[in-house]
Amino acid sequence: xxxxxxxxxxxxxxxxxxxxxxxxxxxxxxxxxxxxxxxxxxxxxxxxxxxxxxxxxxxxxxxxxxxxxxxxxxxxxxxxxxxxxxxxxxxxxxxxxxxxxxxxxxxxxxxxxxxxxxxxxxxxxxxxxxxxxxxxxxxxxxxxxxxxxxxxxxxxxxxxxxxxxxxxxxxxxxxxxxxxxxxxxxxxxxxxxxxxxxxxxxxxxxxxxxxxxxxxxxxxxxxxxxxxxxxxxxxxxxxxxxxxxxxxxxxxxxxxxxxxxxxxxxxxxxxxxxxxxxxxxxxxxxxxxxxxxxxxxxxxxxxxxxxxxxxxxxxxxxxxxxxxxxxxxxxxxxxxxxxxxxxxxxxxxxxxxxxxxxxxxxxxxxxxxxxxxxxxxxxxxxxxxxxxxxxxxxxxxxxx
Amino acid sequence: xxxxxxxxxxxxxxxxxxxxxxxxxxxxxxxxxxxxxxxxxxxxxxxxxxxxxxxxxxxxxxxxxxxxxxxxxxxxxxxxxxxxxxxxxxxxxxxxxxxxxxxxxxxxxxxxxxxxxxxxxxxxxxxxxxxxxxxxxxxxxxxxxxxxxxxxxxxxxxxxxxxxxxxxxxxxxxxxxxxxxxxxxxxxxxxxxxxxxxxxxxxxxxxxxxxxxxxxxxxxxxxxxxxxxxxxxxxxxxxxxxxxxxxxxxxxxxxxxxxxxxxxxxxxxxxxxxxxxxxxxxxxxxxxxxxxxxxxxxxxxxxxxxxxxxxxxxxxxxxxxxxxxxxxxxxxxxxxxxxxxxxxxxxxxxxxxxxxxxxxxxxxxxxxxxx
Numbered sequence: 088x089x090x091x092x093x094x095x096x097x098x099x100x101x102x103x104x105x106x107x108x109x110x111x112x113x114x115x116x117x118x119x120x121x122x123x124x125x126x127x128x129x130x131x132x133x134x135x136x137x138x139x140x141x142x143x144x145x146x147x148x149x150x151x152x153x154x155x156x157x158x159x160x161x162x163x164x165x166x167x168x169x170x171x172x173x174x175x176x177x178x179x180x181x182x183x184x185x186x187x188x189x190x191x192x193x194x195x196x197x198x199x200x201x202x203x204x205x206x207x208x209x210x211x212x213x214x215x216x217x218x219x220x221x222x223x224x225x226x227x228x229x230x231x232x233x234x235x236x237x238x239x240x241x242x243x244x245x246x247x248x249x250x251x252x253x254x255x256x257x258x259x260x261x262x263x264x265x266x267x268x269x270x271x272x273x274x275x276x277x278x279x280x281x282x283x284x285x286x287x288x289x290x291x292x293x294x295x296x297x298x299x300x301x302x303x304x305x306x307x308x309x310x311x312x313x314x315x316x317x318x319x320x321x322x323x324x325x326x327x328x329x330x331x332x333x334x335x336x337x338x339x340x341x342x343x344x345x346x347x348x349x350x351x352x353x354x355x356x357x358x359x360x361x362x363x364x365x366x367x368x369x370x371x372x373x374x375x376x377x378x379x380x381x382x383x384x385x386x387x388x389x390x391x392x393x394x395x396x397x398x399x400x401x402x403x404x405x406x407x408x409x410x411x412x413x414x415x416x417x418x419x420x421x422x423x424x425x426x427x428x429x430x431x432x433x434x435x436x437x438x439x440x441x442x443x444x445x446x447x448x449x450x451x452x453x454x455x456x457x458x459x460x461x462x463x464x465x466x467x468x469x470x471x472x473x474x475x476x477x478x479x480x481x482x483x484x485x486x487x
Numbered sequence: 488x489x490x491x492x493x494x495x496x497x498x499x500x501x502x503x504x505x506x507x508x509x510x511x512x513x514x515x516x517x518x519x520x521x522x523x524x525x526x527x528x529x530x531x532x533x534x535x536x537x538x539x540x541x542x543x544x545x546x547x548x549x550x551x552x553x554x555x556x557x558x559x560x561x562x563x564x565x566x567x568x569x570x571x572x573x574x575x576x577x578x579x580x581x582x583x584x585x586x587x588x589x590x591x592x593x594x595x596x597x598x599x600x601x602x603x604x605x606x607x608x609x610x611x612x613x614x615x616x617x618x619x620x621x622x623x624x625x626x627x628x629x630x631x632x633x634x635x636x637x638x639x640x641x642x643x644x645x646x647x648x649x650x651x652x653x654x655x656x657x658x659x660x661x662x663x664x665x666x667x668x669x670x671x672x673x674x675x676x677x678x679x680x681x682x683x684x685x686x687x688x689x690x691x692x693x694x695x696x697x698x699x700x701x702x703x704x705x706x707x708x709x710x711x712x713x714x715x716x717x718x719x720x721x722x723x724x725x726x727x728x729x730x731x732x733x734x735x736x737x738x739x740x741x742x743x744x745x746x747x748x749x750x751x752x753x754x755x756x757x758x759x760x761x762x763x764x765x766x767x768x769x770x771x772x773x774x775x776x777x778x779x780x781x782x783x784x785x786x787x788x789x790x791x792x793x794x795x796x797x798x799x800x801x802x803x804x805x806x807x808x809x810x811x812x813x814x815x816x817x818x819x820x821x822x823x824x825x826x827x828x829x830x831x832x833x834x835x836x837x838x839x840x841x842x843x844x845x846x847x848x849x850x851x852x853x854x855x856x857x858x
Contacts, residue, residue: 088556088783089489160488357856371858374850381852385777385797392776399490413769470758476768477761481741484756 090395096164103143103165107172110137116449117173117351124303125175126442128257132212135176138169139210144177145184152192152200153208163343163398167391170347180215180260181253183207186336187216187262194321194329203260203282217258217285219249219307220330227471229264230274230327234309236265236281238316243267243281245289245312251465255292255305258285262333268324278326282318289313299440299457337466338411339401342394345418349387349425352455355448356380356429370432379428386421393417409480412472419463419472426455490776496560499553503561506537507568513827519571520685524649526572531604540578541602544586549599555720559727559782566731569830571686573607573646579724581608581654583717588665588705597652597667608652608667611644611691612714619847621656621663621711626693628657628664633700635659637666637693647677647689654704655693661708666698673697684837719792720785722799722842726778729806729838733774736813736831737767743817754816763812770805777801793855800848803839810835 092100116126125131138144139153147162148154157165169177178184188207191199206214225232234247245265255261261283271277285292289312295304321329357380360371370376393414400407429452430437441450441457463469477483492500510530519525534540543558544550558579565574582601585594585608600606617623626639637657647653653668653675668675674696680688705713741764744755754760781794810832814821821828839845 088492088779090780090783092488357858360858377853377858378846378849380856380858381800381849384852384856385801388777388780388794388797389773389801392780393772395488396490396772396776399488402488403491413765413772416765417769417773470762473762473765474758476765477755480768481761481764483741483745483761483764484753486756486758486761 090392092164093160095158096160099161099164100168103168103172103174106137106141107174110134111172111174114449115173117451124301127175131175132210132215133176134174135179135210135214137210138174138176139208143169144179144210145188145208148188148192148204148208152188152204159398159401160395163394166340166343167347167350167394170344171351173348173351176210179207179210180258181218182337182340183214183216183260185340186218186333187260189336190320190329190333193332196317198317199282199320206259213259215254215258216260216262217252217255217305217307219252219255219261219263219283221251222248223250227468229330230278232264232266232278234263234265235269236267236279236314238267241316243314243316243319245281245283245309245314247309249307249309250295250304252292252305252307253303255285255307256294256302261285261290261307262320264326264330267326271324275327277324278330279323280320280326280329281314282320283309283312283314287312287314297461334466335406335408335411338415338472339397339407341418341466342390342397342414345422346387346390346394349383349390349421352425352429352448352451353380353383353387355451356383356432359448360432376432379432383425383428386425390418390421409476412467412475412479415467416469416472416476419459419469422455422459422462426452426459430456490779492560496557499557500560500564502537503564504567506533507564507570511568511570513569513830516569516571516830517825525646525685525687531572531574534572534574535602535604538602540574540604541582541598542578544582544598544602548586548594549602551602554786555723556779556782556786558724559779562724562727563731563734566728566733566834567735569732569834573609573649575725575728576609576645577601577607577650580610580717580721581652583720584610584654584665584704584714587717588710588713593667593704600651606651607646607649608654609644609647609650611641611647611653611655611668613641613643615640615642619843621714624656624658624663626655626657628659628666628698630659631697635666635698635700635703637668637696637698639693641691641693642680643688644691645689646687647691648679648687653691655691656710656714657693659708663709663711664707665704665710665714667702667704668693668696668698669702682837684833686834686837716792718842719795722848723778723781723785723791723795725838725842726774726798726802727782729802729835730771730775730778732831732834732838733767733771733806733809736809736828737764737771739827740764740767740813740816747818760816763816767809767812770809774798774802774805793852796843796848796851796855799843800845800852803845803848806835807832807839 142155145154146157149156222232236243236245263281263283265279267279268277289310291308293306294302295306296302361369363370397407397410397414433447436447439445441453538551541550542553546552585597614624628635628637650670653670655666655668656663674694676692678690682688744760745753747754777798781791781798784791784794
C-alpha cells in the first residue's frame, strides 16, 4: 500500500495553485458546487482557453488529439485542484472533456475525431456541449425514451423533447440519445447516440429555472431536426451500451470534483467558525460545532480516498463499475451531510440567497445546500446507484 | 499510489483465514463465552508458533519484525473470526506499550515472553470516572522506600484473570506514571464484569499494592503523553479488527438474502434489502480505506494522529450500522443465541467503546484541524 502522491502530481498541485492565484479575479466567488456552475459564462469560456493553453484542459487525452497523455492519477489530481480553487471552464459544457471526448476517442469515426476533438481541446466556445438523455417520461427508466430518429437518405430526422438539459443555452453541440428502433425486442436495444448541432433548424431551447431561481436546466424540443448520418456515434441501436460507458466516465469525475470542492469549503467554514463569536466565544470552541467540523473533515478525507481508489483501479486496467456507483452515491450523501451541517453552523444566515450581500462565505454553503437535492438525482439517483452496487458487486437479483 | 496488499500480506491474510476458520470456528467462539478462561490455551500456543504473538516486535525481542500494516491485515482476519483470547491486549496493547516506553532491559525481558505466549500482559488504565481521558484518574501511587504503593480501582481490564502482569496508570507527585505490576502481588482483587460480548473484562482493585521503582514504564510523571501515542496506534489496530468483522457480516447477510425466500422470491431481490446491503458495503469500504491509510502512515513513520482518530471515529459508528442492517436483513433468526450475527453486533458495541468512542475521537480530529 502507498497513499502518497508522486513528485509529478505534487508539482501539478503547486502549478494549479499558482495559476489560480494569477488568473482568478480578486474575490472570485468560485463555481457553484452544483455542476461546477459558473455565474459568468464569458469568463468561463475565457478560462477554458487558458486551461487549454496550459495544456491541462484535456491533459489525459493522447497527444494526437491535443492532450498530453497524462496519467489517470494526474487527471484526478487536476480535477481535484481545479475544483478546490473554483476554476471554471474545465468541463466544456456538460460535458465535452469528461465523456464526449473520451467516448469519441473510443467509438468515433476518423471524421468525428478530427472535427470535434480539436474543438473541445482548444477550449473555444464551439467546443461546448450539452447532454440530452432525460425526457419527461424517461428519468431513471431512461431506456423508455421517446425522442425518435428516423433515417431519410443521408440524414436522420429527429423529433421529441429532452428535459433537465444543463447548459443547453450555452452549448454548440448536443450529445443526444434517441430511439431508432421502436420494435426492438428489448427497449435498450433500439437506442442510438447522435451529435447534433444546436444551431440546427427545428431546435427550441426553453429555460427551466430551478427552484432557487437559477437558469441551469432547459427543455429542448426537436421538431423535424435534420442530422447528417455521419453524426451517428458508435453503432446504430447500440446507444444504450455507449451511454453506460459515458455514465461511468461521468460518475468517475464526480469524486475528484467533490473532494476538491469540499476540501475548500471545509477550510472556509473552519475559518468562519474561528472568526465568528457566539455567546461570547468563537464558534470553533463550541463542542457541538467542533464535532460537526470533525465529521465534515472525515467526509472530505473519504471523498479523496474514494476518488484515488477508483483511479488506482483504472490504472490496474479494471473497469470499476461498482466503484463508480459507490463514489456517486457517497458523494451525494456527503454533499447532503456537509451542506446540512454547514448550513446549521451558519444559523440564520443559511437562509440568505447565495448572491445576496447577506450571504456568508460567498454563498458557497447556500449553493451546496440548495444544490444537493439535484446532485442526488442527476446522473443516476442514489436509489439507482445502490441497486447497481447490489446487483453488480454483491450479485443480488435484478430488482426492476 | 497503491491500494493493494503486497504479495506477502496476501499470503498472511490467506493463511490467517485458513487457520482461523479451522481452529476458531464460531461454535468455539460461543463455547468460550461461558468458559472461565475464555480461550483455549492450545490455540494461543499455536498462534505463538505462527509468530503472531510477536508479529510486530523486532526480531531482537523475539518477534517476527512485521510492519504495523501487516498487523492490521492479521487483525482484520481475527475480527472476521471473532477470535477469543488475550491477543489484542497482550500483543497489541501491552506489547506496543512496552516497545514504546519500556527500557531496553524491560523489552528484552518481557517482549520475548509475550511473543512465546508464556506471559500475558494486559492494560488496566480505565477508571469508573475517568472516561478515556487519563487526566481525571484517581488511582494513586505513593512512595515507600524503593517501592510505590498503588491504590485505586480500574475497570474494563481485558483478560486480567490470565495476565501475569498488569500495566496500570497511577498519579504520582510528578504526574501520571505507568507501572508494570506483577499480578501475584498481594492487594490485587479481580472481579469479572458481565459484558455483552463475553470478552472477559475485569474490575481490578489495587489496595496498597507494592511495586518496585524499577517497574515504572517510561518516565515517571510522563505516562499520559507517552501512552497516548500507543493508544492511538492501538485504536487503528482495533479498527482493522472491526473492518474484518463488518466484512464478514456483509458476506453472511448477502449469502442469506440470496437464499431466503418470501413472496416466492429471494428477499435479496427487494430493493429495500438491496439498498441496505449497498449501504453496508459503502460503509465497509470507507472504514477500510480510513483504517489502512492510518495504518500505512504508522508503518511509514509519518504523522498519523489525525488519521487514527478519523478512522476510529468513523469505524466505531460504521461497524454498529453494518451489524444493525445485518440483523434487519437476516430477520428474526439472527436474534437467536446460536446465530453468528449477534457475535458481531455485540463486538461492534464493545469495540466502539475500546480505545475511545467516536465522540472522543471527533474531538481529537477537531484538535487536529487546529480548532
